[in-house]
Amino acid sequence: MFTHTLKQHVIMAAATTLAAVLLAACANAQAQPSTAPAAVAEAAVEAGVVTPPVVEIVTKDHFFEAPAEIEGGWVTVKSRNEGAEPHHVQLARLSDGVTFEAFVEALQQGPEVAFPMLSLAGGPGPLDTGGEAAVTVELAPGQYILADFLPSADGVPHIAKGMLAPLTVTAAPELAVALPEVAGEVKLMSFSFALPQNIQAGEQVWQVTNEGDQWHEISLIKLAEGKTMMDVTHWMHAPDGPPPFTNVGGMQGIDPGESAYLHLNLTPGEYAVLCHIPDPASGKAHTELGMVMPFTVK
Ligand SMILES: [Cu+2]
Incomplete structure (x- = not known):
């Protein structure tokens, strides 16, 4: 009985809050049309949308x-x-x-x-x-x-x-x-990457979708000053001394057909994306099958 009453109370409170927010949003929209989108966003949060x-x-x-x-x-x-x-x-x-x-x-x-x-x-x-x-x-x-x-x-x-x-x-x-609000889309395929165009420095979110027929990932490396992809390839085959790059995150493997969001904070420079997952058929890493791609952040 108590639970029932409490539940009703919560529902009524929520309805009242929502109505109040909608009214406020309407009033705000009438008074200041330019701020309407912000008011709507606030209403969404009040109505139970969370990050x-x-x-x-x-x-x-x-x-x-x-x-x-x-x-x-x-x-x-x-x-x-x-x-x-x-x-x-x-x-x-x-x-x-x-x-x-x-x-x-x-x-x-x-x-x-x-x-x-x-x-x-x-x-x-x-x-x-x-x-x-x-x-x-x-x-x-x-x-x-x-x-x-x-x-x-x-x-x-x-x-x-x-x-x-x-x-x-x-x-x-x-x-x-x-x-998250998406700045660019990444497609993982067997065996290549499609990256966003004109990648700019700063905080951004990429939506990563596996359009291949097996597991794929996207790892980001940033090349050290003055180093080339040739240096990266040589180091990966025979690591000798410190790597000519830094590891700056990425999205670990996802199943075919799945999608997820990668949060990045990029600084200008030369980068590459890689997928190290092995191909079950050949046993080769996807990097050897074409999943290495350089890109520049401006
Ligand atoms: Cu892969």
């Missing part, structure tokens, strides 16, 4: 500092690298009925056994020490993993050094979410 909640993850050598459970739906995942090595955060959903323990067991039998259990859900791309990045991704409820597949200098991937953690995603709250 995606933020989940913060810290990467270290070699573990994640991350929550064990979060609410699903659209979430903004922020990462900060406090490790000495580059790190990324791949979110992946385990197939229904697969436990974290079962996945770990499958991984010991090899990626060909474990990977079919995963749907890739994106995540902040590789960052150097001190770097920060953010992505907005949609998470269906279920059991997830956080993983870092980057290798250390000794060749051992971070996932084998402790960078594999379970994450439980519960049902999404019933709220309308305002998605």
